[in-house]
Amino acid sequence: MRFKSREYPGYDKDPMHGMSHEAKLIRDAWAFRLLSEDEKCEGWRSDQFEQLWSQVDAIWEKADFRIANLPPEVQDKYMKLQMEALRKAKAAGWDPDGMLELDD
Template sequence: MLNRNKTYVGLDADDYGGMTPTGKIVRDAQVFGLIPEDETCAGWSLGRIEALYDQVNDAWHPYGQLPSRLPEALRERHRRLYEAAIQRARELGWSAELYDD
């Protein structure tokens, strides 16, 4: 979610703890070590988020966007980060069906 100034509110302040398309970019960047795991990208400009998206897309390319194809260390980091994010999102009332439309 971007605010009025076209900056990202940050993973923690994003809807349902970052269970949005932008939140997924940030979380995947954490998985691939493109940013530290504690980086929420709060205040990042749209351009900076788009550049991060490109880096994340490039990092996923060899694995076909499938966590099951990740090397063990990355697969474990993905599992850990996403399990924690899903648990937090559910505590905030998130449902996987929210973004199906």
């Protein structure tokens, strides 16, 4: 996973209303208890996100990248975080069809 070299503004200030790669990674880390939900990653740079991604990816790999293979309490936490993020993003005007952006 590659992240831009800029500093991340923080989960609550995510430019894609919580739907950026960084925000999705943060929610996974919250669900997996790698980060407390108080940690919004404000000011984080790409190297910090890459380290977190390695930890999150290791957990997903053990679960064969399937939500159903996560422990029930983690599944519940994961789904609550995802549904709340989706609700907030849509309320803020996020359009899932706008996600079809191509990076150079």
